[in-house]
Amino acid sequence: MSKLSRRGFLRGTLQGAAVGVGLPLLNCMLNSNGSAFAASGKRIPVRFGTWVWGCGFIPELWIPEKTGRDFEFPAHIAMLEPYREKLALFSGFDVKLDGVPNKPHVTGCFGLRTGIPVPDYNVKAPTLDVLIADQIADTRFSSIELCSAGIERSYSYRDAGSPNPSETSPLALYQRIFGEGFQDPNAAEFTPDPRYMVHKSVLAATGEERRQLMREVGAEDRQRLDEYFTSIRELEQKLALQLEPPAPVENFDMPAAPPDTIVDSEMGNVMENHKLMAGLLARALQCNQTKVFNMLFSDTASNLRRPGSSSTHHTLTHEEPEDPELGHQREVAWFAQRSMVAWKDFLDALSAIPEGDGTLLDNCLVLAHSDCSIAKAHAVEGIPVMVAGNAGGRVRTGFHMAGNADPISRLGLTVQQAMGLQVDSWGTLNMATNRSVTELLA
Known part of the structure; x- marks a missing residue:
């Protein structure tokens, strides 16, 4: 059997929506001391x-x-x-x-x-x-x-x-x-929240305009905009995470x-x-x-x-x-x-x-x-x-x-x-x- 990733899921659709069933943390996902994920080499964070x-x-x-x-x-x-x-x-x-x-x-x-x-x-x-x-x-x-x-x-x-x-x-x-x-x-199943899809699409649609604005303004304004866009990037990241199943966590209650x-x-x-x-x-x-x-x-x-x-x-x-x-x-x-x-x-x-x-x-x-x-x-x-x-x-x-x-x-x-x-x-x-x-x- 091929090695499984800790982020492995059984995927399908339910009434037209994508759903996923998370796999538990299996021995084949870990190295010998249980600290690194075998498929990707990624360590416990x-x-x-x-x-x-x-x-x-x-x-x-x-x-x-x-x-x-x-x-x-x-x-x-x-x-x-x-x-x-x-x-x-x-x-x-x-x-x-x-x-x-x-x-x-x-x-x-x-x-x-x-x-x-x-x-x-x-x-x-x-x-x-x-x-x-x-x-x-x-x-x-x-x-x-x-x-x-x-x-x-x-x-x-x-x-x-x-x-x-x-x-x-x-x-x-x-x-x-x-x-x-x-x-x-x-959780046994995962269904993305449609609200996150909409928000992510709106932010993605403004990406080119943001990049163009950064090219046109002066250094001081670029610094201010960079601080502002940092919060936008964090929001984009958060939305992206909400649209994919979280990795199963051993011993989590x-x-x-x-x-x-x-x-x-x-x-x-x-x-x-x-x-x-x-x-x-x-x-x-x-x-x-x-x-x-x-x-x-x-x-x-x-x-x-x-x-x-x-x-x-x-x-x-x-x-x-x-x-x-x-x-x-x-x-x-x-x-x-x-x-x-x-x-x-x-x-x-x-x-x-x-x-x-x-x-x-x-x-x-x-x-x-x-x-x-x-x-x-x-x-x-x-x-x-x-x-x-x-x-x-x-x-x-x-x-x-x-x-x-x-x-x-x-x-x-x-x-x-x-x-x-x-x-x-x-x-x-x-x-x-x-x-x-x-x-x-x-």
Whole structure:
């Protein structure tokens, strides 16, 4: 028997409409370790995402004393011990300001994500997640943004005027992904929606006019039009995907709709919403709704608060005195540790889904970071970063690396290279680098 493709279907017609019956994931579609599709050589997709928490950390409770593989997890990340071999920890990498004013909770975040220190939200380059999505996104959603703390913003930007908004409610997230337009990859039959055929035809009919317009306008207008037509191309891609049967997905179960939860900044509600959203996102990744995501646990000026309190995490970083016995702010430390508990919850959601000969986490590269190191000083030196997952074997994990004040753009460059981008250097001025973190690349 000839080899079958994972996208194999039994095709026919029903009352004049084309229909397809998807084949299950068969052994003959896979290589010996279950990670590559035999007919095409195509591997299980690699996904990229970011996970952000605000207001930094308590260095002595987060940074391991040793570098390399033989390190111990300090108190605030001790709960991550089960993921030792799936994590790489990075400390001591800096955003170089180059004379740019440090806009608290902004400059550090976007310096890390763009390689450019910026004094405000006027982001002058795509964030690295957008660059990666442009390379790998062949899915219904080019990226999915989420925030469990009720903030509609994200730190995913194509340019200053194009931030990608976040979903803030688990129920709204569910409806967006698994509501109208979702195609169950394991459904017995597939019938294209005629509405998508009409929309695709209309867009296709204007293609030549768009190309002609691009040839006639000046450089500045071409840039504006290119940004606009990018959204058109994404819509065309989405419509094309809706007109063909989705590939069957092993171990996929349609998730149930979550409850209509309270969306605010109270820590208990945020933790609950984060868990629900992480589970839904994991299912979306599993059934190829997107390959890129940005999860915002708390915004960079963290609005998290304890139950019954009006004092936010951010406010406490400035107003709470240091505990003389502990040597740091007690309440701030509580929020910092809870953020790491949430990070473990996120890893739990990805690792709970089997995929190939491993888990969904094994086929992800997740860049987790904050916006500063010590929030009280708004320090952009030593911003804490972790990489989780193995990107389908493209990255090595299980170690702690000290950056020794190197530009944090080294990490951004390396992550892009691991995701297949042909980029040799990244960043500007003192953030410009061509030095990959070779310890991370497999």
